[in-house]
Amino acid sequence: MIAREPTRALIDQGREEVPTERASPQLARTVLATALGHRVELAEVFLKEGRSFRCEFGPLAISSLEQREESGIAIRIWKDGGREGFVHSDAPRAERIESLVALARAAAGHHPGGPLPRLPRGPIVGTVEARHRARAVDAIGENELLAAGRALAGAFSAQALGATRLIRGWVEWGETESLVMNSLGREAASGARSLNVGLVVGPSGAGSSTAALASTLLYRVRLDSMDAFTSPRLAEEASWRVAASFGGEPVSARTVPVALEPRAAASWIRWLLPRFGRGHTLAKGAAAESSPAPRAGLDLTDDPGFEAETMGTILYDGEGREVMRREILKDGLLVGRFASSADPEAPDEEIGPMRRDSFRDPPSPGPMRLVLAPGKDPRDTLLARLAKGLLVTSLVPYSAPGSNALVAEVRGVWIEDGMARRPVARTLLMMPSVDSLSRVIERGSDLESDDGGPTIAAPTLVIDGIDLIPM
Amino acid sequence: MRLDSESLVPGSGDLFVEVTDSASISWRRGSAVVMRGIRAGAGARASSRSGTTVARAIDDPSPKRTRELLLSLGIDGQLDSGPEPRADTTECERCRTIWLGAREIAPAGATIEEEIAASVEYLESLAQGVMTEIAARTVEADVHLYCQAIHLHGARGAIDDHRGGVRAEIRVAVEGERHLARRIADRDLAQLASRLPPRTLGTEIGTAALLRRAARARPDGIFPTVFEPRGCGALLHEIGHLFEEDHAKHAGGFVRGRRIAPENVTIVDDPSACAGRGQYRYDDEGAPAAATILVDRGNCTDTLRIARRGAASDGEGGNGHARRASYRDLPLARMACTYLATGQEDPDEIVRDTARGLFIRSLRTGDVDPASGAITLIVEEGYLIEGGRITSALDECIIVASASELLGSIDAVGTDLQFDHGAGNCVKLDQPVPVIVGMPTIRTRVVRVFSP
Numbered sequence: 001m002i003a004r005e006p007t008r009a010l011i012d013q014g015r016e017e018v019p020t021e022r023a024s025p026q027l028a029r030t031v032l033a034t035a036l037g038h039r040v041e042l043a044e045v046f047l048k049e050g051r052s053f054r055c056e057f058g059p060l061a062i063s064s065l066e067q068r069e070e071s072g073i074a075i076r077i078w079k080d081g082g083r084e085g086f087v088h089s090d091a092p093r094a095e096r097i098e099s100l101v102a103l104a105r106a107a108a109g110h111h112p113g114g115p116l117p118r119l120p121r122g123p124i125v126g127t128v129e130a131r132h133r134a135r136a137v138d139a140i141g142e143n144e145l146l147a148a149g150r151a152l153a154g155a156f157s158a159q160a161l162g163a164t165r166l167i168r169g170w171v172e173w174g175e176t177e178s179l180v181m182n183s184l185g186r187e188a189a190s191g192a193r194s195l196n197v198g199l200v201v202g203p204s205g206a207g208s209s210t211a212a213l214a215s216t217l218l219y220r221v222r223l224d225s226m227d228a229f230t231s232p233r234l235a236e237e238a239s240w241r242v243a244a245s246f247g248g249e250p251v252s253a254r255t256v257p258v259a260l261e262p263r264a265a266a267s268w269i270r271w272l273l274p275r276f277g278r279g280h281t282l283a284k285g286a287a288a289e290s291s292p293a294p295r296a297g298l299d300l301t302d303d304p305g306f307e308a309e310t311m312g313t314i315l316y317d318g319e320g321r322e323v324m325r326r327e328i329l330k331d332g333l334l335v336g337r338f339a340s341s342a343d344p345e346a347p348d349e350e351i352g353p354m355r356r357d358s359f360r361d362p363p364s365p366g367p368m369r370l371v372l373a374p375g376k377d378p379r380d381t382l383l384a385r386l387a388k389g390l391l392v393t394s395l396v397p398y399s400a401p402g403s404n405a406l407v408a409e410v411r412g413v414w415i416e417d418g419m420a421r422r423p424v425a426r427t428l429l430m431m432p433s434v435d436s437l438s439r440v441i442e443r444g445s446d447l448e449s450d451d452g453g454p455t456i457a458a459p460t461l462v463i464d465g466i467d468l469i470p471m
Numbered sequence: 472m473r474l475d476s477e478s479l480v481p482g483s484g485d486l487f488v489e490v491t492d493s494a495s496i497s498w499r500r501g502s503a504v505v506m507r508g509i510r511a512g513a514g515a516r517a518s519s520r521s522g523t524t525v526a527r528a529i530d531d532p533s534p535k536r537t538r539e540l541l542l543s544l545g546i547d548g549q550l551d552s553g554p555e556p557r558a559d560t561t562e563c564e565r566c567r568t569i570w571l572g573a574r575e576i577a578p579a580g581a582t583i584e585e586e587i588a589a590s591v592e593y594l595e596s597l598a599q600g601v602m603t604e605i606a607a608r609t610v611e612a613d614v615h616l617y618c619q620a621i622h623l624h625g626a627r628g629a630i631d632d633h634r635g636g637v638r639a640e641i642r643v644a645v646e647g648e649r650h651l652a653r654r655i656a657d658r659d660l661a662q663l664a665s666r667l668p669p670r671t672l673g674t675e676i677g678t679a680a681l682l683r684r685a686a687r688a689r690p691d692g693i694f695p696t697v698f699e700p701r702g703c704g705a706l707l708h709e710i711g712h713l714f715e716e717d718h719a720k721h722a723g724g725f726v727r728g729r730r731i732a733p734e735n736v737t738i739v740d741d742p743s744a745c746a747g748r749g750q751y752r753y754d755d756e757g758a759p760a761a762a763t764i765l766v767d768r769g770n771c772t773d774t775l776r777i778a779r780r781g782a783a784s785d786g787e788g789g790n791g792h793a794r795r796a797s798y799r800d801l802p803l804a805r806m807a808c809t810y811l812a813t814g815q816e817d818p819d820e821i822v823r824d825t826a827r828g829l830f831i832r833s834l835r836t837g838d839v840d841p842a843s844g845a846i847t848l849i850v851e852e853g854y855l856i857e858g859g860r861i862t863s864a865l866d867e868c869i870i871v872a873s874a875s876e877l878l879g880s881i882d883a884v885g886t887d888l889q890f891d892h893g894a895g896n897c898v899k900l901d902q903p904v905p906v907i908v909g910m911p912t913i914r915t916r917v918v919r920v921f922s923p
Contacts, residue, residue: 064516064524068799071530089509090530100509106584107505110496110591202842360508398838398847398869404649405923407869409840409847426845428871430923469921471845471871 025189028181034101036183042116044182046318047073047092048359055145057153059166065142066077070176072359077104081113088360116350117342120321122185140173148229152199155231156171164239169199178356180320188320192312195223196451199238199302216362217242217394217411219263221469222310241393244413248425250470251414252297257389257416257441258429258466259382262265264395265458267408268436269300269372273454274402275433276328278339278346279364298440299373302326302353303334306369307449318356318363328370332437338365355454367454375443376460382442382462384418390468391415395429406431409471426471431463439464466467483518484546485625487755489798490530493617494583498594500610505587513537514798517546520828528799569808586637589660590614593669594639600673601643605681608646614639623757630757636748636905637663638893643680649867651680652835652851653702654893656907658746661662679832679852683864688855689922690868695828696918697821697856697883702833704891704908707811709839709846710874711740711908714765715792715804716776718841725771725875732878735814738766738776742791746892748905754793755802761791765809775804796902803899810909814884818912822881823859829920830854831870832860844874850920863900868922878916885912 028045035043040094049071056064073092077085087100148171156166175193180186199219219238223229243262260268304314304323317323319341328336339346341354341363354363383391392412399407410429413420431439444460491510496503513536530541541547561881598610618635637843639658653676657663698706712718713725725731741762742751753762763773778789793802822830835851853865890909897906 028600045504061521062523064526066526066528066801068528069530070799084504085507086505087507087509090511103507103509107494107507107587110503110505110587112502119697362506393611396838398836398849399923400835407921407923426843428869428921430921471847 001368001379002312003397021044025179025181025187027094028179028187029091031073031075031097031101032181032183034097035075035104038077038101038105039080040079040105040183041082042078042119042183042279044076044180044319044355045078045120046178046359047182048072048176048178050174050176052172053140053142053145054172055142055149056168056170058168059153059156062146062152063168065146067142071451073100074359074362075100075104076362077101077108078116079105079108082116083108083111083113085111086108086362099202115342115344118348119166119182119184119319120188122187124185125316125320125322135145145171145173148197148231151231152197152227155235156201162240164201165204166203166235167200169197172198180316180318180356182320186320188316190314194311197221197223197229197234199234201238201242203242220451222449222455244391244393244411244423248411250426251390251424251468253467253469255465255467257386257444257462257464258410258468259379259386259389259460259462260395260458261379261391261412261460262444262446262448262458263391264341264410264412265372265461266448266452266456267397268406268461268464269370269458270397270450270453270455271397271401271406271408272433272436273366276334276337276367278337278343278350295438295440297373297375297443298329298332298437299327300329301373302328302338302367302369302462303369303371304353304368306371308456311369311455314368317353319352319354321352321354323353323368328367329437332440338367340365340424344370357453367456369455370457371447372456372458373443373459374445374447376445378444379444379446379460382444382460383415383420385442386415386418386462388417389415389462390424390427391420392429398428402433404433406433406436410468413428428469428471430467430469431465436463439466450465480518480520483626484515484541484544485517485623485756486513486515486537486541487795487798488513488537488622488624489619490532491617491619491797492583493615494587494615494733496587496590496612496616498591498612498614500595500598503587503591507583508795512798513540514795515544515546515801516542516801518608519786524801526801531716532798583618586660589664590616590637590639593660593664594641596669597673597676598643600670600671600675601677601680604674604677605643605645605684607643607677607680608640609644609650612639612641621753621755623753623755625757627757630753632751632753634748634751635659636750636896638748638905640893641676643676645680645684651676651683653833654895656748656892656895656905658748658750662746682854683852687866688863689866690829690855691922693917693919694796695825695913695914695916696920697825697828697830697912698910699830699832699913700885700887700889700910701891702852702893703831704894704906704912705834705837705848706807706846706877706912707738708806708894708897708908709837709848709908710878711738711765711806711809712839712841713844713874714738714740714771714774715806715899716774717804719774725732727771727773729771730769731771731875732766732769733881734769735884736766736769736824736878736881737764737812738808738809739764739812740792740806744808744810745892745907745909747890747892749807749907751807754789754791755795756793757790758789758791758793760807763790763792775806777802777804794902794904796904800902803902805899805904806897806906808890808907808909810888810890811884811911811913813886813911814913816883816885816912818887819887821885821912821914822856822861824883825856825859825914827858828856828914829865829918830856835867839874845855845871846874846877847871868920871921872915872917877915880916881913882916883912883914887911 050466068279087106088103339350442462513532514528642650644650742760775792777793794805833852848870896903
């Protein structure tokens with residue numbers, strides 16, 4: 001049972017005045033005070049305030065310029081023996097607190113009860129300094145975004161690649177501030193800024209010829225500033241991946257090594273993520289039967305400080321817990337996992353990070369920034385060693401993340417005797433989930449980050465014995 | 472960025488205000504974890520003569536902030552009355568309560584509370600039905616309930632709409648087996664329970680789990696395939712994407728005026744055809760919901776469109792299919808309730824007439840590549856057809872085919888049109904919206920199946 005005594009001060013403090021700022025500590029204290037006034041055992045409030053600008057463009061013109069604000073509040077309470085209630089709302093306002101707490105209490109009425117989660121205890125951490133440390137990107141205005149959009153559209157018009165065309169793209173800048181506070185005295189504030197570019201690129205012939213069946217591709221990249229914004233380079237990066245499989249045909253059914261270029265490798269690791277959670281098939285330690293076989297150098301690390309100069313450093317998770325570097329795979333063996341703070345059987349050292357991508361979702365265990373260690377050789381050297389195989393430039397999983405087998409649509413280039421021979425499209429790749437880690441035989445030196453959810457950085461990976469089937 | 476009033480396209484400004492009250496329930500026998508959510512906000516947009524849409528979204532739809540929003544875009548003068556909803560035109564008592572709640576900062580919860588309690592009762596009864604058939608290791612469900620009030624103010628004037636529904640995914644697992652899932656949905660719990668009595672549905676799911684445990688076939692090759700109506704909505708839905716105007720222009724899309732299917736195939740999208748999740752009276756640009764015939768006796772006749780604004784307009788205008796996931800998003804051309812019209816063949820006869828093939832009862836998910844028209848469907852529950860009889864249960868398998876092959880090879884359409892209310896949310900450009908799909912039993916001759 002949590003001692004209620006320390007929270008008395010919070011109750012009194014919260015009643016002193018009604019705050020007006022949305023993500024203010026004072027508002028959070030008022031929420032906690034209101035909840036504790038209803039005799040809850042444990043309470044937590046999460047506040048988020050954000051805004052973003054987005055410029056969307058087509059090949060010929062800017063199609064939209066959007067400005068959005070997004071602030072919200074999430075309240076979790078536990079009462080009467082661990083009965084949990086959760087409520088979230090847009091636009092946190094002091095006047096709504098009483099009714100939101102009432103909804104959370106009503107929700108808790110349906111819960112059967114159980115052990116309380118292990119939320120972090122005080123002190124107050126992550127003040128203004130922490131918010132700024134996490135902001136690697138400068139503020140960017142709408143006019144800069146407009147200029148960037150025009151430059152990117154222009155880069156596709158001007159580029160000599162010829163085989164590809166821009167279908168649509170966007171440049172988006174956003175910033176958020178979040179604050180999590182609980183009745184155990186913990187208070188953690190953090191902030192983030194990001195600048196993202198997305199380009200949907202297709203083959204030039206699509207739309208006029210049914211032979212041009214190579215699909216479109218979304219290329220997404222995070223930048224650290226507008227200084228890094230070089231539109232011709234971005235256009236080229238997006239284009240080669242599409243052009244690689246332009247006009248591609250399926251391969252006949254076979255089992256071969258495949259080389260996943262960094263973003264395809266990141267898609268594969270993202271699909272594997274549920275397997276790194278406590279309670280899933282991968283067991284910890286070399287002795288476990290389901291653990292993959294050792295692979296020297298196959299190291300997967302959750303590193304909240306990875307590429308800090310571009311993305312800032314993540315200091316706290318969604319429950320206000322400090323996050324730190326954590327090894328998940330060491331030489332191919334599972335040495336770390338992600339466990340929920342609500343799991344009563346999880347060892348303390350495995351708890352977290354508890355990700356909170358939105359105030360609308362409760363926290364859940366998962367990585368902050370996963371990095372698969374690169375090898376020494378560049379991609380071209382890896383490909384030169386392939387007698388027969390497929391370089392995958394696009395991997396779209398069809399089977400559910402973490403399920404027993406990965407089934408994915410892949411596109412890319414067929415390699416024979418180390419040389420690119422022909423484009424490949426409309427091909428299904430199949431491989432078992434757990435076993436696939438032990439089939440990684442080579443890692444490139446070309447580490448790249450992919451931002452579709454938690455950031456995942458991976459190099460080109462060569463994986464042996466993969467089934468390919470024509471679609 | 473404030474648009475210069477001279478650069479605005481007259482009448483291009485509109486305002487979309489939304490208040491949504493929702494609940495998500497993670498249910499297991501004897502346990503329910505409930506999450507409540509209130510979403511409220513306003514989005515406004517206007518078009519410049521160059522064709523650029525300038526949009527802003529705020530997460531506080533109070534009259535003061537909404538007025539500021541309109542002023543910031545320079546379109547306050549274009550809208551002839553204030554952004555307040557007219558309560559008298561909001562028919563749904565629950566939505567009216569939400570509206571009042573939003574304005575008076577006191578979210579209404581009582582009615583959703585009643586739905587939560589009814590959901591838990593429904594699932595307990597369903598679980599008892601499952602357990603009469605099979606000793607399930609787990610019976611669990613995720614339920615989502617929502618009630619939404621919309622106020623839209625544009626060149627056509629002001630309209631109010633209310634939307635809502637309930638959807639549940641029920642999963643049953645027996646020892647050592649992958650779970651079997653069923654998705655069900657309707658306008659509210661009472662409607663759902665009267666259409667699908669929980670004990671009966673539980674018994675049916677239990678029987679299906681038992682069958683899959685007993686036998687397992689792993690098909691690989693090309694098969695004639697019979698799709699049962701209620702759980703195969705993903706098939707028609709993925710084909711339907713190719714009629715959305717932004718996809719229809721790709722190589723994989725369909726061209727109006729061309730024959731794309733046999734004469735017994737007619738496909739319609741009508742947002743008001745079926746009560747439940749995905750139903751609306753007005754689309755998210757304020758156009759009245761209207762039935763659009765996409766395929767008329769095998770011929771492609773129309774596409775799903777939004778009312779384009781500004782210089783980019785091609786003059787066609789919208790046809791009631793503009794939808795947005797929330798006040799933060801811009802409308803996209805989307806399906807709502809898509810159905811394949813009833814045919815003339817006895818569904819049982821369609822199976823009896825199939826010497827060897829597959830019978831698909833439920834699809835877990837699907838995907839379409841609009842550039843090529845390639846469709847991929849994951850089979851949740853299916854069976855072999857041998858000698859005109861349904862026999863062994865299938866392990867999870869994957870169907871891959873092109874949309875034109877699928878449509879073109881339909882050789883039997885049954886008389887048993889039913890709606891797959893549980894089709895769920897369709898996600899397009901990161902915007903999820905609820906959809907309903909309806910079809911009778913159909914058979915296609917060309918379906919490529921893999922068993923991973």
